[in-house]
Amino acid sequence: MSSNLKERILQTASELFYRQGIRATGVDAIVKAAGTTKMSLYHYFPSKHDLVLAHLQKSADAMRERILTGIAERAAEPKTNLLAVFDIFGELLTLDEFRGCPFINAATEASVDEEAFKQVSADFYRKFRLHLAELAAAAEAKQPDMLARQLVLLISGAIIAEQMQRDSGAMGVARHAAEILIGQACASAP
Structure with a gap:
């Protein structure tokens, strides 16, 4: 389950970064679109930079x-x-x-x-x-x-x-x- 969540976060972030731009895409938007929490995102990716x-x-x-x-x-x-x-x-x-x-x-x-x-x-x-x-x-x-x-x-x-x-x-x-x-x-x- 956890590797699926990590992949979902990364896939969602990739789509948003590509469509909207890296600067324009905040962590809150990624969390919302991925249907997860900031805590989960930061568990897999310690910072937006890492993501x-x-x-x-x-x-x-x-x-x-x-x-x-x-x-x-x-x-x-x-x-x-x-x-x-x-x-x-x-x-x-x-x-x-x-x-x-x-x-x-x-x-x-x-x-x-x-x-x-x-x-x-x-x-x-x-x-x-x-x-x-x-x-x-x-x-x-x-x-x-x-x-x-x-x-x-x-x-x-x-x-x-x-x-x-x-x-x-x-x-x-x-x-x-x-x-x-x-x-x-x-x-x-x-």
């Missing part, structure tokens, strides 16, 4: 799983793996509940004393970039690390553009740019 970090870790784990599963379901060859990532993010951007990237949102909301939020967010993108670099190396890109950095910039920029203006088609534009970059980076040397 936010758990939310970000939960989001990172879910996003990594979604990316890996999505690539496995779509990809046929190394170059296609890189483009599949754009399709996966493109699907996320069309969801009604889309409110941007939870890591970008947390990093922009973080104050000086919440440096850990920025660190968790940066860590997600660092691991994501490293994974893209592995995919780029498998696709025989000339500079896999550089290509991975370019693709992460395209994806994060498209996410922000879509957050600012829904149905902008930003991820489609980013995917098209990625096709050009991948084509150039993976072109056989003469």
Whole structure:
């Protein structure tokens, strides 16, 4: 029962943090929405700060799983793996509940004393970039690390553009740019 309550609190907090923002979501709102007490919340999460970090870790784990599963379901060859990532993010951007990237949102909301939020967010993108670099190396890109950095910039920029203006088609534009970059980076040397 207790692990169910802990998970319910975390799930509720994650939904509220993502939908309303971290600063705008107070502990009282989380307790009310989770149908529990502050005492129970603080038993599992000693502070709101700890709860936010758990939310970000939960989001990172879910996003990594979604990316890996999505690539496995779509990809046929190394170059296609890189483009599949754009399709996966493109699907996320069309969801009604889309409110941007939870890591970008947390990093922009973080104050000086919440440096850990920025660190968790940066860590997600660092691991994501490293994974893209592995995919780029498998696709025989000339500079896999550089290509991975370019693709992460395209994806994060498209996410922000879509957050600012829904149905902008930003991820489609980013995917098209990625096709050009991948084509150039993976072109056989003469």
